[in-house]
Amino acid sequence: MPLWVTLGLLAASALLWLLGTANGDDVIGLLERLLALGALAVVLFVARPLLLEIVGVAVALWLPRAHSGQAAPPPPDHNDVLIPFL
Numbered sequence: 001m002p003l004w005v006t007l008g009l010l011a012a013s014a015l016l017w018l019l020g021t022a023n024g025d026d027v028i029g030l031l032e033r034l035l036a037l038g039a040l041a042v043v044l045f046v047a048r049p050l051l052l053e054i055v056g057v058a059v060a061l062w063l064p065r066a067h068s069g070q071a072a073p074p075p076p077d078h079n080d081v082l083i084p085f086l
Contacts, residue, residue: 009039020035
């Protein structure tokens, strides 16, 4: 994919994302954000820009992990009607 197409799709993706977040209509805003993600996916999967892939991996590693012991412990029984499933 030529560089100008990649840059055009990235610019369109950023513009659509900004328009989607600023839009007052929820449905149209969601559609604009989905189109932005689609353009970004085309760039990532077709053009294979190494810098964007490295940034994506860094963001994925920066996100908090979902450990099994991360949830808060259940509160002690206070004569609740609900039966805790342990």
